[in-house]
Amino acid sequence: MASSDTERAQKKPVRIETNDELDELLATHERVLLDIYTKGCTLCQSIEPVLGTVAKATDVTVVMVNPQTDMSIAETYTIRSVPTLLLFEDGDLVGRLDDGFQGAQSIIDFIENPAENGSDLPKSAES
Secondary structure: OOHHHHHHHHOOOEEEOOHHHHHHHHHHOOEEEEEEOOOOOHHHHHHHHHHHHHHHHOOOEEEEEOHHHOHHHHHHOOOOOOOEEEEEEOOEEEEEEOOOOOOHHHHHHHHHOHHHOOOOOOOOOOO
C-alpha cells in the first residue's frame, strides 16, 4: 500500500465541540466536510459510519459537531435540521446537504460537485 493509501485508510471523522475548534480546523485544512448532528437522532447515528467511509475515500477532513455543545454553530450556519452536511473549501462554505440520511456515494458526489448543492446557501451570521 502506498503512503497516501495508508493515510486514507487511517482517516476517520474528527469530533469537535466548539466554534473555535471549527475555525481552527477550517484554517488548517483545505477541504472540510462538517457533519452537524444531535445525540439521539437516529438518522445522525446511521450516517456516522457512512462518514467514516467518505473520510477514507476522499481528500476532505470530516468533522462532526453536536451544536448543543456550542449553539453559536447552529446560529452561524442557520441549522434547522440534522443531519446537515456543510462543505468548506479554503475556509469558505461552498455546499450544503440537509436532506436527511445520505449514502456514501451521494456524499462523495456532493463533495465532488458542491455547486450543484450550494445554491441558496444561507450567509453566516457574521456576514
